[in-house]
Amino acid sequence: MKWKKYRLETTTVAEDLVSAILAELGVEGVEIEDKIPLSEEEMAEMFINIGPTIEPDDGKAYVSFYLDSEADSVAILDVLMAELKSFEEVMDLGSLKLEESLTQDEDWINNWKVYFHSFAIDDVLITPSWEKTNDHKNYRHVIEIDPGTAFGTGKHETTNLCIRALKDYVKPGMQMLDIGIGSGILGLMALKFGATKVIGTDLDEQALYVTKENMEKNHIPIEDYEVLIGNLIDDEQLLKYVGTKEYQIITANIIAEVLVEMMPRVKELLAPGGIYITSGILNEKEELVSTAIRANGMKILEVNHQGEWTLIVATN
Structure with a gap:
């Protein structure tokens, strides 16, 4: 082609x-x-x-x-x-x-592929399928992932920030919604950290196939996750299917302007006391997103930075 x-x-x-x-x-x-x-x-x-x-x-x-x-x-x-x-x-x-x-x-x-090599995030080793390593014993989790044409190897600062936040906030039995699931890496990590169900949405149909491949590589049962194509902002049918007040944790690694527009949906979908982890925010856009979070009645728990990027963790 x-x-x-x-x-x-x-x-x-x-x-x-x-x-x-x-x-x-x-x-x-x-x-x-x-x-x-x-x-x-x-x-x-x-x-x-x-x-x-x-x-x-x-x-x-x-x-x-x-x-x-x-x-x-x-x-x-x-x-x-x-x-x-x-x-x-x-x-x-x-x-x-x-x-x-x-x-x-x-x-x-x-x-x-020559640019993507194994790397560690604390006690998690992330490795592409074509690169074999014998260093497993030094890590709590070893994740095999191929990004394909969907975003997300975990190495980008925003994804890296999200993975560290998931380690801190995911508790056994949680259900998670990942808005913009991409390669599936955040949902995959949440399941490894103890979540029992992940629903992911994305605008790109490629996410269906790349997420499935990555979940299979890491022995995640198909009943533990689901990927849906559509935009939660304006797709009422998708919103109805996803449901309301079911998710103890929601992640969104998207540009700041979309995060602001998405905030009412996040507020609607997050269970009482749930955790919202969001990145994709350039440092100069931090106030824009934090203002939208507070305007929707949510409380910011922490803000972290890595390079030019910001992560915000909030609750309702």
Whole structure:
């Protein structure tokens, strides 16, 4: 199959925003090019040696992503640009010049795998299926996960923050709702930490298949989870199926503006005394989301940061 590759010129301060909007639109596997020097930790994780950056950081960044050439890419691009334009007054977005080219599946579907290696989050080891490790005895949980084209290996700061919060708040017997389930990693972790049932929603049908594969890899029975496609904000039929006041824990790792719009639904779906774990929030958007949480009668229990990202834990 042929795919269209798009390369968007933006800025280093906006590259995470662009990636987050694309993820919300169901576009995954983005590539980011910039001149920001790699940290020592990032250098240690690379599969090749990379020399020092010759050119100084000029603030420019390029975000590349792929769309099925048969799909309605025009609609996706229109939404992307409209979303970005709404941030023009608060963030330098750069030129937003878009280049287009054509590529084949083999150019990118599997090549990214060389960048994803086993890594640990405290006492949890997360490893791709194609990389075997004998280091199991040093960890409480070993999770095998393949992100496919759905977001979520656990390595991104927002997912990392959510996993640590789940370790603290999941109790045996809890039922969980994961809004934007992606690869299924948060639901999978919750089940490993003691939850008995996970319902996940997503806009991208790919989440159905990737979540199923990852659950099977980790020996999670099919009756312990369910993935539903749709938008809880405006899909009344989905909302009715999901039910109200059933979830002791809800997770949402989505961009801040969507989290704000989602808050009344979260309030409606969270059981009394339940826990709401939310990330995908750029640090400068923390107040926007925390204000929406409080406006819906919920209490913030803690706020954590990692890099440019914020996680908020709240209860009703």
